[in-house]
Amino acid sequence: MKPLLIVLSLAGLLLTVVPGLLVFLGRLTWAQHTSAMLVGTVLWFVCAPLVLKADRSSAP
Amino acid sequence: MPTITERLDAINEYDREPVPDSALRGAGAFAGLYAGEHVAGTEFVIGPLFVAHGVAAGDLFLGLLVGNLLAVLSWALICAPIATHTRLNLYWKLRKLTGPRLLLLYNIVNALMFCFLAGAMISVAATAVGIPFNMAMPGLDDRYPTTVGWVLTVIVVGAVVTTVAILGFEKIARISKISSPWMLLVFVAAALAVLPQLGVTSPGDFWRVANEKIWVGEPLAGRVHFTFWHVTFFAWFCNMAMHLGMADMTILRFARKWQYGFLSACGMYLGHYVAWIASGILVALALQQGGEVAPGPIAYLGAGIAGLFAVVIASWTTANPTIYRAGLAMQTVTPDWKRWKVTAGVGALTTVVALFPALMMRLLDFVALYGLLLMPMGAVIFADFWLLPRLKLRQDYAEWRRLLFAWPAAAAWLVTLAACLLLNLVWGVQIFFLGLPGWFIATALYVTLSYVQQRSGRRTAEPLVLERV
Numbered sequence: 108m109k110p111l112l113i114v115l116s117l118a119g120l121l122l123t124v125v126p127g128l129l130v131f132l133g134r135l136t137w138a139q140h141t142s143a144m145l146v147g148t149v150l151w152f153v154c155a156p157l158v159l160k161a162d163r164s165s166a167p
Numbered sequence: 168m169p170t171i172t173e174r175l176d177a178i179n180e181y182d183r184e185p186v187p188d189s190a191l192r193g194a195g196a197f198a199g200l201y202a203g204e205h206v207a208g209t210e211f212v213i214g215p216l217f218v219a220h221g222v223a224a225g226d227l228f229l230g231l232l233v234g235n236l237l238a239v240l241s242w243a244l245i246c247a248p249i250a251t252h253t254r255l256n257l258y259w260k261l262r263k264l265t266g267p268r269l270l271l272l273y274n275i276v277n278a279l280m281f282c283f284l285a286g287a288m289i290s291v292a293a294t295a296v297g298i299p300f301n302m303a304m305p306g307l308d309d310r311y312p313t314t315v316g317w318v319l320t321v322i323v324v325g326a327v328v329t330t331v332a333i334l335g336f337e338k339i340a341r342i343s344k345i346s347s348p349w350m351l352l353v354f355v356a357a358a359l360a361v362l363p364q365l366g367v368t369s370p371g372d373f374w375r376v377a378n379e380k381i382w383v384g385e386p387l388a389g390r391v392h393f394t395f396w397h398v399t400f401f402a403w404f405c406n407m408a409m410h411l412g413m414a415d416m417t418i419l420r421f422a423r424k425w426q427y428g429f430l431s432a433c434g435m436y437l438g439h440y441v442a443w444i445a446s447g448i449l450v451a452l453a454l455q456q457g458g459e460v461a462p463g464p465i466a467y468l469g470a471g472i473a474g475l476f477a478v479v480i481a482s483w484t485t486a487n488p489t490i491y492r493a494g495l496a497m498q499t500v501t502p503d504w505k506r507w508k509v510t511a512g513v514g515a516l517t518t519v520v521a522l523f524p525a526l527m528m529r530l531l532d533f534v535a536l537y538g539l540l541l542m543p544m545g546a547v548i549f550a551d552f553w554l555l556p557r558l559k560l561r562q563d564y565a566e567w568r569r570l571l572f573a574w575p576a577a578a579a580w581l582v583t584l585a586a587c588l589l590l591n592l593v594w595g596v597q598i599f600f601l602g603l604p605g606w607f608i609a610t611a612l613y614v615t616l617s618y619v620q621q622r623s624g625r626r627t628a629e630p631l632v633l634e635r636v
Binding site: 119120123124125126127128130131133137140141142144145147148151152155156159 | 341348353356357358363470471473474476
């Protein structure tokens with residue numbers, strides 16, 4: 108479960124930053140960028156706390 | 168089943184005794200804490216204010232590089248070694264030097280400054296929370312609450328921030344740790360996304376547009392023109408209360424090694440470099456479009472709803488530790504009160520302060536003043552720790568002699584502030600530059616006056632009460 112959560116957390120971060128870069132490169136519209144950022148934000152704040160919780164519960 | 172009051176009273180974070188080894192934390196906690204604290208709501212204000220003060224692009228980039236380096240060195244070489252050696256927070260360490268009566272005065276000033284800073288953060292958060300409700304935003308020159316909507320929004324945000332601060336350091340660090348990497352990316356992505364609207368379509372365009380449209384070297388009406396030196400000294404001293412003023416002893420006393428002070432670079436170069444530049448880009452677009460320049464609207468301009476969320480979280484992760492510190496400061500004033508009750512009172516005061524947008528819109532001046540007011544006591548701690556033993560003088564003299572009021576520390580504090588005021592009024596030295604001469608004045612005064620006090624004490628004073636072990 109933890110590896111999946113880590114992948115989803117990282118996907119959240121990528122969805123936060125990559126769309127902005129694609130707008131700069133002219134490959135994405137501003138509206139698409141903000142929607143993707145919102146999805147990335149939700150993913151990060153749902154998954155990252157669960158990763159930390161898993162870390163704490165597996166700590167000696 | 169314990170009541171909520173009993174559970175809150177049971178929170179104990181080593182407020183009044185040295186932190187034990189079992190409570191020390193690793194480097195990751197400090198990297199996260201500093202990154203979270205300095206990639207913050209203020210960054211949405213300070214970056215735009217540099218634009219308003221007409222700094223030129225070259226001065227900004229170079230000034231931030233140098234100023235942030237000096238700030239990191241101040242944390243690592245001045246604050247952290249004393250924090251990790253004593254394991255005490257600022258207030259209980261200072262009590263040994265000042266005596267309880269002078270500490271009372273210092274703590275009141277300190278707590279008020281923390282309240283003002285946290286209040287500015289709550290104002291910043293309110294500019295984001297109010298957008299979905301079409302709340303009218305305060306402008307750059309507004310001083311008083313502008314609408315009922317503004318007042319209600321600030322009260323709600325203040326209540327939430329205070330509640331989390333009451334729950335303690337561990338939870339604050341956890342929230343900072345989670346939000347800081349995401350928050351930095353929001354700043355970067357928002358700035359990248361608006362660059363084409365400013366005319367940057369390839370990396371090669373950036374420097375030209377930066378000079379012509381963003382950091383143009385011309386201040387807005389009523390603002391002082393900022394040079395390289397303004398930027399350098401502001402970047403160095405905007406957290407002067409925390410490093411040279413030693414407030415971060417409260418945090419760094421939990422560090423395993425003094426070298427963790429260098430981890431302040433995570434906050435400086437991400438928050439006070441990347442984020443200030445990013446928010447400057449955002450406000451340049453807002454000014455070009457003739458839109459609102461408050462933090463919420465400019466974040467929305469670059470990142471939509473995620474940007475608003477970033478402003479709220481960014482403000483929250485700064486306001487929380489600040490209210491926590493203010494709670495610690497006031498706890499020494501009211502030692503019989505539990506910390507959660509003190510923090511609740513501090514949070515209420517902070518929320519009232521946040522109602523006034525002047526604090527947010529004049530943040531550069533406030534931050535400089537705040538650091539300056541508290542810095543002399545940091546110099547006193549530095550001198551007491553490093554210099555007095557070399558002069559064969561006793562450290563923690565007030566505690567040793569059970570003094571209620573240590574006049575050398577009081578004189579060092581007040582005379583330094585008076586000297587800085589004189590430098591400002593007579594020679595026109597701007598507030599951003601006063602910290603440097605002030606620190607040396609305070610250090611020299613404390614050493615000299617301690618010498619006088621301890622030498623005269625040896626001849627005339629009563630026998631010593633306690634021997635230190």
